[in-house]
Amino acid sequence: MAGLPHLSRRHFVAWVCGALAFASSPLLARTDDSRARDLLLRADRIRFPDEPFQVDVVITTFAPEAEPEERAYRILSRGNTRTLVQTTAPAVERGQILLMRDRELWAFLPNLSQPIRLPLAQRLTGQVANGDLARANFAGDYVPSILREEIVSGEEHTVLRLDALDRWVTYRSVNYWVNARTARPYKAEFHAVSGRLLKTATYRDFEELGGRIRPTRMVVEDALRPGYRSELAYSDMMPRDLPDRLFTKDYLKRLSR
Numbered sequence: 001m002a003g004l005p006h007l008s009r010r011h012f013v014a015w016v017c018g019a020l021a022f023a024s025s026p027l028l029a030r031t032d033d034s035r036a037r038d039l040l041l042r043a044d045r046i047r048f049p050d051e052p053f054q055v056d057v058v059i060t061t062f063a064p065e066a067e068p069e070e071r072a073y074r075i076l077s078r079g080n081t082r083t084l085v086q087t088t089a090p091a092v093e094r095g096q097i098l099l100m101r102d103r104e105l106w107a108f109l110p111n112l113s114q115p116i117r118l119p120l121a122q123r124l125t126g127q128v129a130n131g132d133l134a135r136a137n138f139a140g141d142y143v144p145s146i147l148r149e150e151i152v153s154g155e156e157h158t159v160l161r162l163d164a165l166d167r168w169v170t171y172r173s174v175n176y177w178v179n180a181r182t183a184r185p186y187k188a189e190f191h192a193v194s195g196r197l198l199k200t201a202t203y204r205d206f207e208e209l210g211g212r213i214r215p216t217r218m219v220v221e222d223a224l225r226p227g228y229r230s231e232l233a234y235s236d237m238m239p240r241d242l243p244d245r246l247f248t249k250d251y252l253k254r255l256s257r
Contacts, residue, residue, distance in 0.1 A: 036144040036160055042183035043176070044137040047203075049210055052078040055237040056088075057133065061126030064227040071125050075133060076240060080140035082247040085133050098124075099252055100134040103168040108252045115249055120170040126230035127199050127220040131170030138162055138176065141169045149180065156180040171198070185215065189223075197223040210237030 048055075054076050061069045072089035085098035097108040099115070106115040120131030135141060142162035150157050162174040172193045177186040185203045192198055199222050203215035216235070222228035245251050 032146050033144075036146050036158075037139070039158055039178050039180075039183055040139050040142075040144045040160060040162070040176070043178045043185045044139050046184055046212070046214055048077065048136045048214075049237075049239070050079075052076075052240050052242040053210060053237060054240040055210070056235050058233045058235075059125055059128055059230055060233070061128075061230045062228070069126070073133060075136075076242055076246065077136045078242045078247070080135060080137045082242070082244070083134045083136065084246065084252075085130075097252055098130060098134055099247060099249065101247055103166075105130055105134055106249060106252075108249075113253075115253070120168065127222050127228060128230050128232065129170055132220075135170060138174065141165055142174060144176075147175065150177070152177065152186060157186055199223050209234060210239075 054074065056072065056074050058070060058072045061071075070089070071087065071093070074086045074088055076084040076086070081100075081102050083098075083100040085100075087093045087096040095110040098118070099106045099108065100120075105118045105120055107118050108115045118130055120129065120134065122130050124130045124133065138144075142164055144160045144162050147159040147161045150159055156179075157177045158180045160174075160176040160178060162176055164172050171190045173191045173195075175189040175191075177188070178184070179186060184206065187203070188201045190198045190201070199220055201218055201220045203218055205215065205217040206213050207216050208214075209216050214234075214237075216233065218232040218234075220230045220232070
């Protein structure tokens with residue numbers, strides 16, 4: 001076997017410097033950014049469809065020394081800018097509706113004549129924020145970059161860092177584990193503006209839902225209060241024709257009465 005060519009110390013240093021320069025070059029950075037965006041989009045499409053859809057969600061919240069609490073919602077979503085969240089259970093809360101248009105979120109309550117504007121980060125129930133249901137996908141709200149690669153259960157996963165596009169987004173940043181081969185989401189860590197970890201979500205029970213294999217259960221654990229968690233169970237996902245008039249305040253005022 002032919003030996004490696006001899007490199008003088010000066011040439012070796014020059015080679016190392018060149019390799020380091022390429023590793024930090026804008027071209028390589030653009031390649032990583034492109035891969036991060038592609039992986040995030042693929043993971044979003046696994047979680048929810050691109051086309052308008054309807055899905056039912058049951059949220060069960062667990063707390064130490066307390067009985068589990070259960071609430072049910074129907075979500076109507078058109079892209080990442082139009083969403084309705086209708087409360088279907090318990091009966092006393094039936095008729096409550098959340099409307100998201102672009103970055104604005106409004107609550108419609110049967111006993112109020114005017115809707116109330118809410119922040120996406122406000123708690124809806126248990127460990128679930130308004131934005132967890134009202135904003136279907138990450139790609140429209142965050143700028144992704146690659147943090148590192150990890151092996152999880154024998155599979156390579158890419159850990160993405162998601163930075164909020166603006167202050168209206170539900171979380172300041174998210175660390176997001178995505179299967180590097182299949183783009184299936186595995187886990188997400190949600191952070192506040194201070195960088196403090198708020199909660200962790202894991203995506204489980206991958207089954208056929210809405211025409212493809214998706215996670216049908218998400219478990220959200222409070223990072224600040226051990227033992228507090230919410231489990232979201234998704235079912236009956238289907239395509240829906242959702243005209244724009246559904247996502248207007250005037251229409252929902254009539255619907256919530």
